[in-house]
Amino acid sequence: MEQFITFGIVGLSTAAIYAIIGSGLVVTYTTTGVFNFAHGATGMMAAFSYWQLSVGWGWPVWLSVATVLLVLAPAFGLLVELLVRPVQALGEAEKLVMTIALLSGLIALARWIWNPNKARSLPRFFAEQNSFHIGSATISWHQALTLVVAIAVAVCLRILMLRTRTGTEMRATVDDRALVGLTGADPVRANRVAWILGTVLAAIGGILIAPMVALDATQLSLVIVSAYAAAIFGRLKSLPMTFVGAIVVGCMEAYLTGYLPQNPYLPGLRLAAPAILLLLALLLFPHGRLRGRDRHLSAVPLPSVRGTLVFAGVIVAFGLVLATVLGEGDLITYGQIFAFGVIALSFVPLVGYAGQISLAQLTMAGVGAIVCARLGGNGQWWALLAVMVIAGIVGAVIAIPALRLNGVYLALGTAAIAAVFDRWIFTIPSFEVFGVEIVLFDQGSVDLVGPRLFGLDVNTPAELTVFSAICLALVTIGVAALRRGRLGRRLIALRDSEAAFATLGGSLLLTKMLVFALAAGIAGLGGALYGMQLMSVTAEQFSFVAGLGIFLIAVVGGLGVVGNGLFTGTMIAGPLNAIVALWPAAANLVQTLPAAAGLAYSSGAVDDGVVPSLRRRWESALRDRLVMAVLLGWIAALWVLRVSDVVDGYVLVVGVVIGALAARSWAEARHRQVPAEPEIPVELWGISRPWTAEDGEVLSREVAARS
Template sequence: MDQFITFGIVGLSTAAIYAVIGSGLVLTYSTTGVFNFAHGAAGMLAAFCYWQFTVGWGWPVPVALVLVLLVLAPAFALLVERAVLRPVQALGEAERLVMTVAMLSGLIAAARWIWDPNVARPLPTFFADRKPFHLGPATVTWHQAITMAVAVAVAIGLRVLMYRTRTGAEMRATVDDRALVGLAGARPVRANQVAWILGTQLAAIGGILIAPTVTLDASQLSLLIVSAYTAAVFGRLRSLPMTFVGAIVVGCMESYLAGYLPQNAYLPGLRLAAPALLLFAALLAFPHRRLRGRDRRLRQIPVPTMAGTGLFALVVVAFGVVLATVLSAPDLITYGPIFSLGVVALSYVPLAGYAGQISLCQLSMAGIGAVVWAHLGAHGELWALLVAVVVSAVAGGLIALPALRLSGVYLALGTAAFAVVLDQWIFTLPTFKLFGVQIGLFDQGSVTAVGPDLFGLHLDSESQLMVFAAVCLALASIGVAALRRGRFGRRLIALRDSEAAYATLGGNLLLAKALVFALASGIAGLGGALYGMQLQSVSATQFNLVAGLPIFLVAVVGGLGAVGSGLFTGTAYVGPINALIAIAPWSQNAVALLPGLAGVGLGRNPDGVVPSMRSEWAPVARDRIALPVLVLGIAAAWVLRLADVIDGWVFCGVALVLALALRGWAAARQRAVLAAAVAAGSAGAEAAAPEEVPVEWLGIRRAWRPEDEEVLARGIAAG
């Protein structure tokens, strides 16, 4: 009994920290309509700054606390609100969610840059020199007592603020109708700023309180927010009292699992994954009302032509062949994942781009594909690659079944929880038997993967595997484009526009979600298998949630509705980062910030970079001089590289400079031609826009077209 009470005290102390952090998360969401995935990262930064001031520089604890909580935390909150989130306040929920995910990734990278993760940084508890006191048979440290007292004070203070002050009323009203609140004499911007300041301060308090009891690590501290997520979901993202109840459940569960969980090789990861499992269960068990701040902003997803997609596929293969022949063996290992990670990124297009389903576990699905290939394709059996795709697809379909009732933020939380469960528990399991079948995963370390046997030819060199991955990316891109043009693709667009309208018109939500999750997971599993082949040895840490965030961000920046997003993501994520590190090794930590910074810049171009790049390079593709010169110039440089006259870096530089120069020249020629046409009086006829026909008059005022079916469906869904 004494032991049970002791573990209970530890659990309540931990629960108090989760309650403080979770209440800040609920406060921010319920008053601004933005779910802050970077909430835990803000607390992580505060903990590191507190360590730097107190341990690193020897400042007094009170001075450090005042500086962190009353100066740095409010300044950081105001910077985030003004520079990052205010520009996307008028955009959709998905864009605001991506912004906070970008901040999470960027802040983790920044912390690793400033504070070397290989250096231990122990942080003493508050009043560590004082003897603990006793409550009956339980021993309570002063740090635990302070933690619980702070949680009580936070609960009382927030209650008074939200329901007994004018500022609290403004904060609660702002998210419902900013314009109306402004007409009533309130200041919505100030209310948002107050909410962000208080939320960041609460995250900082929680980070400082929990840092002495865990390892001061950027990723670990940031992902402790999963437990706070669970507490917030208990409160359904709006109730502070229920958030505190959820925090008690999570904290005590962790403590009692640590104390009473049997010791064997299969259960240690369960204790680490328990908060994520509880989060997933809470998402499914609790009813969720309409998401605060959700809107109805819809965007047109372009329909790719098969001719254009076929040309793009040829470009992908040609790009792979050129890279495979011009890069050295070490560079092939470095840049080989361009195409395999491009396949993983392509999986976001049908899932998030077409169907509007936000998933943060696609790299985990890739990990499943890598594991299946490593074990079943140990000798290069090509059928094992198909099995890897199928197993990943089945896993994705299983995710969709319980996630049927989730959407938006809740779906992102559910898939993040699933990724954490895989990271912390499933991928760490030793070999086990299931229904008499022996199943091996990463074997608590790493697994070896080999290249496939293709029609009697064993692909084992880096160049062969790069070309094979490029071919797979090209074929997958054609398949995704064909999906968008087909009936199921149009159904996915309708599903994204309005799930209620889709179901009302006879669509099967369960079937549609299960199929699109399975399809996307199968594509990700293919990318994971290719990734394993190219690296030859992979571990579970390469497929965790934090590793997948930059890929997700770059894919979003590229444009989730564009088939070319796969190649763009692989190239942008692997190419510039490794190239900058090769040129300037000292910039390794700085370039890790690039995906997060790119995600933060999404507000300036919410449709993505790929559509813009397509329009920018269209003059080159249409120019009868520029395109042949570009092809011949790159071919000539390629021949010189094959003859070892120039090296791979010179080839890449020549190709890049030539392409940029011809793009500018072709754009200038196009402008000149248009100017001449205007002067001749012929531009009006060429540039005349077709007559806009209302949806209800399609087929009457002009002939019916096949694409009008989708236009009509979108009009019905939007209405």
């Protein structure tokens, strides 16, 4: 009994922190309609800032806490409010991208400022004071402080929301912003207060929990998964129920730590428990109508057969060029373009066509890498088919919760699934099922080899690059054919209105399972290709955080276009790697670029995606056969010179860029229409221009016709 009480005290102290963080999340969402995925990262930045002030610079504890909570956190809250304000009137996708970009960017920024390879720790508050006892339970002053702060936060929030004019404005803003403005209140001020309050609460939670866990950017940011579960208990609107949910999550973690059997398969279960509880809460609790549910749906382009085939040929040609001009080391790096392209292409049917937001696609790629490593260890070609089938089955299982969820709830659900795989599934040792040994990452790495096709081993980096390019070309053709077919039209109808789709006889279960399975199969293939290119991969390379960058670049590229696969793969494995190769000191800066791109997209700097925008700008050149023939000839000549070692790779790249820009300018000049002379009114004939004999005849005919 004494042990039970002890773990209960530990659970309550942790629950107090989750309650503080979760309440800030609820206040922000109910007031602004923006679900802040970066809420935990905000607390993480506050914890690192507190460490820097108190430990790094030796400031007094009270001054460090005051600076973080009264200066840095409110200032950051105002900054976030300025960033979010433009997207507040837009659809949920734009809001989601904005906060996911903030999450990814803050993690990258923290790793840039504070070297993750250097161990850091924070002392607990009042650590020099002796613990005290309540009955048989021993309580540290840090635990007592967290409980007192949580109670104070609950009381202050109740007073603010129910007893003050500001709280009334915040609650009224939830219902109708326009009406609040007509009554003389200021909804913008209410939003600012909500963001400042939410940021300060996240900072309090981050400072309190940092001494209890490792001071790691990713781990601290994902502590928010537990707070997500608490907030879902409150259905994102009830602060008392959020506190109840926090108690459930905190106590569950503590009791799992104390009473979970000593078993090699179960340690990860405790780490994944908050994510599992979040998923269960999403599925079991009823959810109200999402704030900001009005969506700004854009038309999904219909790719032509000829254009798709030409584009597929360009992908294969691009792979051949890379395979012939790059060395083996560079091919391992830049050959990943096509593997990442396949993974990114899985977002097109799932998110672009069907509107089903998923943050677990890189997890599905990890499943594909495992299957390929275990079934294709000797180069069996059919292992790639097994990869798509098994990953597709896993994706179909994930689709079952999707029936219950939509919008931000679906994003939360898939994030929880990715967290479960990260913390538990991928860490499980080998086990047997019906006498068959199942081996995942086995707490290490897995080795992959290329397939054996037509009696030839595809093993060298050059061969794998071309093979991956062919796979990306085939998947691109398949996704384009899907868009042109009946299923593609059904998926778009599902995206537009699930209720209308079901009313007209569509099966939500079958359709969602089908598109999730298809997307997971594509992602699994991409994961297998990625593993083959690197020859060995670990579970960390398929983590939830690693997948955020791919998701953001894919969104920026345009989720409804089939060219997005090549674009995303090129951006991730091309310029980002090239910048680091040319300027190693910029490695940390490069990690923030996907987040910057996501912020630019959600703020409206990119309209419907980069790929459609590029397509419009290059339309005249792409349709001009003469210009394209000359450009292709120029590129072929540069390629021959590079293969012959007459020029180096830099000359090749610069020459291709200059040739492409020149071709575009030439095509625009060829198709530029001469503006027609403005028509001069009849009463100005002879004034604005000279009078002619024909003018008299025209006037005579007009007069005769009207008389």
